[in-house]
Amino acid sequence: AQSVAQPEDQVNVAEGNPLTVKCTYSVSGNPYLFWYVQYPNRGLQFLLKYITGDNLVKGSYGFEAEFNKSQTSFHLKKPSALVSDSALYFCAVREASGTYKYIFGTGTRLKVLA
C-alpha cells in the first residue's frame, strides 16, 4: 500500500534560520511527490512537485525539496525562515495506479519564531 509519513506534528525554528519539514513515502513504481501549504481556514496552496529529473526541486516562496530515492524521502527546506512561513505543510504522493488519486500526510505545523 502506498503511504506518506510526516513524522513531526510541529516544527519550531527561529526567524532567519534554515528550516526542514520531513516527509517519507512508500510507493510502488516511480513516485510523484508534492508539497502544499495551508494557512488558517484556507485551502491548500501548491509549493512544488517532483516527477522526474533533478533531485533538488525549487518551488514557490523560496522553498525547495530534496528527493532521496534510497531513503524514500522528500524533505521540504528553506535556507532562511520567515515569520510569514508559519503554516501547516502537507506532503502528498500520487498513486501509481493511474487513477490520479493522491495520498496526503497528516501535516506538519511550522512555527517560525521572531
Next chain:
Amino acid sequence: DGGITQSPKYLFRKEGQNVTLSCEQNLNHDAMYWYRQDPGQGLRLIYYSQIVNDFQKGDIAEGYSVSREKKESFPLTVTSAQKNPTAFYLCASRISGDTQYFGPGTRLTVL
C-alpha cells in the same frame, strides 16, 4: 485559491438534514476532487471525478454523494447517513498534469 470557488464558507446543519456544498471552477480542468480535513488526520478523499458524468468513490465515501453534470461544477451532498460530518471540506481540480489546485474550503458544523 485560483479559479476554484466553494460556497458557503460556513455551513451549519441540524441532525437528520442533508446539505449540499458547492464547488465551481473556471480553469477548464477535467478532474475534480472532494476531501475532508479533520485535525491531525490530514486530507481524506471522499469522491473524485476524472470527466463529466463520471465519478468514483474515494476512501471515505459513505454518507456522501456527488454529481458531475457540468465540467465546471462538482457539488457534494452530505447526507443524514454521515454520522460525524463536522469537518473542513476542500474541493480541488486538476488539469492533465499532476498538480491539484484547491478551493478555499467550507467548514461544516452539525448543531
